[in-house]
Amino acid sequence: MNPQFTIGSEDYREAALLRMSEAERLREASEWIGSIYLAGRAAEAVLRSLYWLKTRQQHTGHDLKALLKRVFVLLPFPADLEKRLEDAVNEIAVVWRNDLRFTGEKRFRRLLKESGRLHKIGSNRVQGDPVKANALSVLGACTTVVALGEPICKRSRKN
Numbered sequence: 001m002n003p004q005f006t007i008g009s010e011d012y013r014e015a016a017l018l019r020m021s022e023a024e025r026l027r028e029a030s031e032w033i034g035s036i037y038l039a040g041r042a043a044e045a046v047l048r049s050l051y052w053l054k055t056r057q058q059h060t061g062h063d064l065k066a067l068l069k070r071v072f073v074l075l076p077f078p079a080d081l082e083k084r085l086e087d088a089v090n091e092i093a094v095v096w097r098n099d100l101r102f103t104g105e106k107r108f109r110r111l112l113k114e115s116g117r118l119h120k121i122g123s124n125r126v127q128g129d130p131v132k133a134n135a136l137s138v139l140g141a142c143t144t145v146v147a148l149g150e151p152i153c154k155r156s157r158k159n
Contacts, residue, residue, distance in 0.1 A: 019045060023142070032134075046145055068089045
């Protein structure tokens with residue numbers, strides 16, 4: 001790969017903030033699937049930024065759980081922060097997929113049904129539109145990942 005086109009930690013960090021902002025605008029417009037997709041990309045970008053900090057390598061693939069495990073091996077986190085990140089990534093991973101960019105509402109509802117999230121999210125019964133309910137849940141989890149990871153990326157860049 002040409003070094004001038006290599007993506008580094010700061011690129012991922014900046015992209016995470018932009019994707020989260022875009023996801024919020026889509027949420028405000030009730031564009032649920034698009035908001036989930038972009039918020040998931042934001043969470044992925046923060047995790048990639050954290051991974052890059054220690055490896056100086058780009059991570060490939062879109063498995064957020066596997067990426068988080070790799071980050072935990074490379075960077076020590078306090079137990080409470082690790083638990084919050086793990087819980088958030090687990091919530092995202094149930095619904096978010098990299099191929100959501102090709103997914104319409106009919107297919108997304110089918111995916112929710114297959115994952116058991118059409119009528120329940122965790123132990124909570126879905127009230128109203130399950131697409132909206134899942135989007136709000138995933139956006140909250142993505143916001144957590146970005147809010148917890150981004151300052152570490154930013155702080156590490158300055159050191």
